[in-house]
Amino acid sequence: VRPGGTASVPHDQLQSLVTVLDGVRLGSAQTRPELVRVTGLGRGLVAQRVNELLSWGILVENGLGVSAGGRAPRTLRFNADAGRLLVANLGVTSITAGIANLAGTIIARHHEPHDIAVGPEATLRRLEEVFDGLLAASPQDAPPLWGIGCGLPGPVEFATGRPIAPPVMPGWDHYPVSNRLAERYQAPTWVDNDVNLMAIGELRAGQAQGARNVVFVKIGGEVGAGIICAGRLHRGEQGAAGDVGHVAVVDDKSILCRCGNTGCLEALAGGHALGLQARRAALDGSSPWLAARLAEGTALTSAHVTEGASHGDPACVELVVSAGYLVGGVLATVVNFYNPSLLVIGGSVAEAGDRLLATIRQIIYSRSLPLATRELRIVRCLLGPDVGTIGAAFMVIDELFAPATLAQWIAVGTPACRPELGRSAHAA
């Protein structure tokens, strides 16, 4: 019954280890005396913890720091290259993958179109080929693999790393994604919903840095949200939090959604839905612009709609505004309910033009309480397609340096070739 600790390692030992590591890693201290000052821990304890971290290679000693009288202390530095991470974000129509260091920087990247509906075997086989290629292209003396992070475009049970009843991923239900990758690469692996990872990426490396209450909204092929509560990701009880795409926005049984329900936001305002609406507008003659694209033999997508809207095609403008109206209505409820300081809008549809964002902004400000919107900022995500893989890297980093995982390091050593690391938190 140790509060917050684990069975074998005393609570205060873990806590002081995390405190010392984070003191250097997050930049508040560079020497042992500074660590003593900023952490309030004793000199002996700081020295002991620093030695532990040096022995694992996570901290390294640099040159001499500034003397406060007497011998100048050696400076300490977090070694972001002690290990490296494989990161990926699987979309419905693409694979984004990369290699990241322990500071969350993407140091190699790969992006390709891919249809997730081919199922988990074919998709993960391809992802493994991509990962293998990235590893093979690395320098000979590259650091060991310390962890893997992967995003999936559907609800994920975080504790087991498996998708659960994902609406747009046929064949993936309960597939053990995390276990497969962990075994293949002999590295601890964490899997989460793609929008959750985008929210983490935005929180740790984007405009949400330092914010406490943030909602990241992805408007791409699907529509979804990632929630930051008090500076941490809120996954919800089953990891299903943020699923605003399947909120019923119209009571119309003819609007079929890929999730099996009717009238969902995503079925009217997602990129997939916009593509279908584009085809109708091209065929019924209401959009000359889209009809011209179709006549060129192009398969119409949401990109044609946003492009047509920025060219001033009235039917395209109408489609974009009507999508923005629906998304804005749901987000106004979210703002009233959650009162965030920041709403970040990302995803391919949102990134394609200003009109959608402008409509969403207008609806939110007119429909939410004044107190809730008084200091609310609504911004576009600026991290581009990397936002998900950056988030995947920080997810792994946060898990690797969490007290429960560090307790396991103390027992078994660094994370290389330790696929079981972090699994205590994963027990059902």
Add this chain to the structure above:
Amino acid sequence: VRPGGTASVPHDQLQSLVTVLDGVRLGSAQTRPELVRVTGLGRGLVAQRVNELLSWGILVENGLGVSAGGRAPRTLRFNADAGRLLVANLGVTSITAGIANLAGTIIARHHEPHDIAVGPEATLRRLEEVFDGLLAASPQDAPPLWGIGCGLPGPVEFATGRPIAPPVMPGWDHYPVSNRLAERYQAPTWVDNDVNLMAIGELRAGQAQGARNVVFVKIGGEVGAGIICAGRLHRGEQGAAGDVGHVAVVDDKSILCRCGNTGCLEALAGGHALGLQARRAALDGSSPWLAARLAEGTALTSAHVTEGASHGDPACVELVVSAGYLVGGVLATVVNFYNPSLLVIGGSVAEAGDRLLATIRQIIYSRSLPLATRELRIVRCLLGPDVGTIGAAFMVIDELFAPATLAQWIAVGTPACRPELGRSAHAA
């Protein structure tokens, strides 16, 4: 730059003080050796912290504990009667007030009808009379007053303890409620939204005990929600979180809401709205039951609607079902967005009959994603009208025993006659 600490007291000193206090207070240790074992802190440090807490009277020494060989250690007990608290929850139409001990138990209570629209001066004068009466009725040797907690039926800026643009509290905007009570009683005072306090009451003393992600929904005169995120109250960025009553549910400019907008949930499904709808149903002849009540000279309220529904009056059933349908629709969005494990429904309208809850349940289960409702429990609040004052007590207790406030205790002594206590957190 002490992480998590304050200017004058070292971080580890505060942390160990809280750890030792909570070890005894929350029941994981009863003796100094047990504290050493469960906290991982050294013997000397535990002894020092215990002495500090004994000197303030928060811990007391009882008889002898069980010996593990050698002299039996003295047992320690949290002294819930070291101080007492004044607690109140102001509704739109009532004052509920009481005295609580430091374990959150209500030991004296008072409830009366009161119209909050008379404004802050008259309302707080009356509340002070009620508080004075409760204090005067206390035993001569009652413990000193350590704090005050008060709930208001509108958005409250928690940091300053003032209501901000509350829709149904004319004259209250920016009124310094917290400062007034703190000065009058020379005690640290915290003010929050009434539904937030109900959520805290349910979390600490009701069916939500031990739950991590909870939404408390009040359906009374107004409609609102309180959000528990990872076991703690989520107030949102301006303290406006949970304001689901003013979500636009219909696009009908003729449905005027007291907040100034149109088409709000509260304007169609709140108790105030149901009262107006009851009057219409009595006058247009659609409800014989309501017409009979009106003929008796009764002013019709939502209570008559729920009573009529349980008597089987079709128009009353229709009103209740249609309110449930609207509330359920908004809560389905909340469930998809937030993925709580527990939804607690309280408030006078919700408590009056089963049909409303049954309709809400049905809509949520049919409109939310399977993963989000798989283990979702939807229950009625069972704490009755005390839920808000219990929550007020726990709000004060949590603030008094928070590290930042304990740091001030170290400097100035116990909270009696220290209205400034906890104010560091209140600075803008």
